[in-house]
Amino acid sequence: MNEFAGFTKAVPGGFWAMLRFARDSHPKPVLTEGEKPHVFPTELDALRAINRHLLSYFNGDYRRDGVRCEAAKAAAERLFRNGREIAVERRSA
Template sequence: MNHFAGFTTPVVGGHHAMLRFAEDGRAEPVLGPCGAPRVFPTELEAWKAVTENLLRYFNGHLRRDGETITSARDAAERIFRKGRVIPVEHR
């Protein structure tokens, strides 16, 4: 259940580009500017939209490079660990 998917579905007038994200649980169509499902004239254009939107999601929402630990997180760790700082070593 915890997976990503992208596919096309034929509809009247063309194809929908469908995307399923791990946190949603069901596939939904790519939406147009008005918020309505966008109908692509060809299956190839729908596949291009699937690829573009999946890459946009992965590069925008799932990136963790350069993440730093903030002072607020350090303070929360001290509260839950009763003031002790537990050293973490990276391998």
């Protein structure tokens, strides 16, 4: 379901920082530039990386099917707002 998770996994030489996002079916390790799992020397370093990556995800750009929503929002604002107030008429039921 829509679950997020972050945990460490002990491996030879240190720890992996494992992240599971709602869009993924299973957790994945934090990768280095060479697309290999980053091995952190201590569990605390791995937990800090988990915290940093989860916060970056939650505070990052909103996306829709891999596309940033900024362009769609700007187009909608141009169409509907255009700097003027929109009058709303309320009708009783």
